[in-house]
Amino acid sequence: MENNILKGKKGIIFGALDNSSIAWKTAESVYNEGGEFVLTNAPVSIRMGSINELAEKTKSDVVPADATSLEDLENLINVATEKFGKLDFILHSIGMSVNVRKGREYTDLNYDWLTKGWDVSAVSFHKLMQSLFKLDAMNQWGSIVALTYIAAQRAFPNYNDMADNKAYLESIARSFGYFFGKDKKVRVNTISQSPTLTTAGKGVAGLDGFLNYADKMSPLGNATAKECADYTVSLFSDYTRKVTLQNLFHDGGFSNVGVSQEVIDAISSKS
Amino acid sequence: MENNILKGKKGIIFGALDNSSIAWKTAESVYNEGGEFVLTNAPVSIRMGSINELAEKTKSDVVPADATSLEDLENLINVATEKFGKLDFILHSIGMSVNVRKGREYTDLNYDWLTKGWDVSAVSFHKLMQSLFKLDAMNQWGSIVALTYIAAQRAFPNYNDMADNKAYLESIARSFGYFFGKDKKVRVNTISQSPTLTTAGKGVAGLDGFLNYADKMSPLGNATAKECADYTVSLFSDYTRKVTLQNLFHDGGFSNVGVSQEVIDAISSKS
């Protein structure tokens, strides 16, 4: 869509690795709607992925930042505000579990890895908002969005410690959203997206079977990365100014379905 | 269990049809714990079922009442309070959908039948509480419980208009619970029970496949009618005095599971 609904809006987009990333699709959609932004990712992700291609396409700069480093975050925000003035939107699309990567089960976690994944996936969101808040870097009626997953509310056996990280992330959105709303008139929300086959997601065990299940359960089917980008655009726009502290399910209806006929049929025919 | 935790407590139990009923099991459990009660059901259900057998076993009286009739409810409460004095516990276990019985789909409902089912399944709970409230029939720290189902929160294709009835019922529990708490120190809660193969439940299409699915999804398996009775006893007891306005899932964990390994496996092997 190209309706210019983000014309004049400036921001920062975290987490575009390659063209399967939700953050990548979001950057494209924001650009098509007239928004301008700085792209950022961890140095290692910048090397592994193809973010420079995206930067060229969207006429953006890339500023490397380790989202767990307050120094990197401050530098990033300073670069962005020097270029744009105060900011209107932020996308936090960052998540990583060392325990998942290394195949450790949830009943046998390594706690150093747990801490690392929590810092990257969840605390980074607090550090980012605290840095934005202290530097007074957001415009009134700005919008901050982080991506999350329904494992924060319900048990999914393979989502592992990322479930707890997402619960923590969503809580940060509420807790910090209170202060960002009261003091700065800025909204903070999380989007709880359908399981999505990104490069990062490919590491999760049994994802294929699970994607199939989620799709069968969802009245409109799984939401794609591109659709998530469109939805994020709506949350950055002025159409949604009074939506804050919410966890918003963008999942084809999955979250509010108890069971679908297809799933009952599959289970029944099996047994 | 027989620990006498309801010793000295008196109440009314609605909805015991036969020995597969949750209300039947509850009556037995309450009796075993030292509680005394009046049994009630609609006249037609009394004729169809075997409630007199239960009455004998639990040394109770049976007072017929149509739960949609204010007159019948008043009479019932008067009989009970004349026998016992003020009451300590109430179980509302009543539900019926004409549309389900007659096989009408949710996208093709008959609205007279809808109204009838709503009145029996949901409004009856308000009528009951309004009658108890006006007659000042409950002791302080009394406990009122109604049975419900998770279709009030999530779509289940075969649960039909009972889903909406249960949502209304749960809302009544909160709305009336506010006043019963403030004015009478009485608690009001709903128990959201696993799907249970009662005589009433047998009418729901596809229940077998669904019971199997729910069991596979629940870390502790489906909760039985007897277990629901035990749980209800705990909510009638003095161990739970400050729990009110809650919808309490008694379902082996079903409500907070996104998917189980068994369900992923069944779906995957199928496709």
Next chain:
Amino acid sequence: MENNILKGKKGIIFGALDNSSIAWKTAESVYNEGGEFVLTNAPVSIRMGSINELAEKTKSDVVPADATSLEDLENLINVATEKFGKLDFILHSIGMSVNVRKGREYTDLNYDWLTKGWDVSAVSFHKLMQSLFKLDAMNQWGSIVALTYIAAQRAFPNYNDMADNKAYLESIARSFGYFFGKDKKVRVNTISQSPTLTTAGKGVAGLDGFLNYADKMSPLGNATAKECADYTVSLFSDYTRKVTLQNLFHDGGFSNVGVSQEVIDAISSKS
């Protein structure tokens, strides 16, 4: 805002009484975004209000319909589809409690009035969707929205039986949304709006004090009718195609705030 994001989209808007109505503001916003629609309301509301003024302003037709009458709904849909072809959006903004109007307390309800209010406020939404479904009147990726209030989740002493009506309405959104999604690729959501001083709302006892409380509790303050209209536009647009079966809080954050500093201060200074 005028970004043409509803260009080419056609629909029906229920419930515009006068220029304080959320439906009125929505009609204006939809019109400004390029959408076309039929306006409807109950004959009595058309006489009492000023909908013809709105119709002129938005180049719309007015088709009277009692939303509890299947015949009226069918006629309305037929008029709309004859004019537009299949429809893309529907707004249901209808609510009325006779018990509230007549000052009956929640612990002393008149059940005929309860039934009337339930039929108008909640069942009308099912009747509307069943009529749309049977007439196959919605385009794929269409969007159906109903307005609701957080009293469906939590007790508000003065909201009376409207709380239970809203709970029933939200349940219908989920239950029917399942079938509308699976069979027609249409989404169904409810917006849970801040308390809003509409002509209808003026009847609710103690609304002023409550509006003040809600505003103090909400990090971004209460959402206005105009802001609700903007949000509804986003839900009618193609930016939100995979959002369905959701109850979406549009309330300045009220729903996820436990307490605000202002409220603690007010309580503390009082006592």
Next chain:
Amino acid sequence: MENNILKGKKGIIFGALDNSSIAWKTAESVYNEGGEFVLTNAPVSIRMGSINELAEKTKSDVVPADATSLEDLENLINVATEKFGKLDFILHSIGMSVNVRKGREYTDLNYDWLTKGWDVSAVSFHKLMQSLFKLDAMNQWGSIVALTYIAAQRAFPNYNDMADNKAYLESIARSFGYFFGKDKKVRVNTISQSPTLTTAGKGVAGLDGFLNYADKMSPLGNATAKECADYTVSLFSDYTRKVTLQNLFHDGGFSNVGVSQEVIDAISSKS
């Protein structure tokens, strides 16, 4: 109450500092109901408090353990199982935020302190369950309970990073509850308790005003520590065997009240 409903059951109780602690009251109630247990706390808390007095009263042993140390947890579990055989119940009542203690605001957190508080308040619950799971220390139908607070769901300006810790803790209960249910038939739940004036709670800024607010909002008033102990006993008992993965509000109804008349009145008279 003394109904012997925990007769024959053995367990571990964490977090009894002094006789204002919920864990202290729980130990007394469990003892009165026939349960046996080991008491534990951090060495510094044992020195500061009066746990030995409780141990004497309840004929229990005290085993010091730092709940963030896997070694200490293993030792504790080994001591308990050597004494009792497999265990039936666990109470986790541990929480501490360095940022709260040192008066750092949520928008100005120290991240080393954040990490420390998270490890003590939340990760300790995973470490405890992982140790119990690996050592196969729980009997079938055992019950694990952790205490939490509604700040995990809604923003409370003074609850600070404890809100996020509690959200993480509740997520652990669901995530680990899945495996403990499937593999061991053990249930895992959290109790979300009214604000309670314990020695630990005294550090939270503005607690008095908030306690007053919560009490005014709750139809049954705030739940006391003793009442929480009674409720915990019910969750350890066999009356609640199929309740798992739940966050259970024990709060006099606070969680499901939108506003109370008292609060509206206080706000209105103020302004």
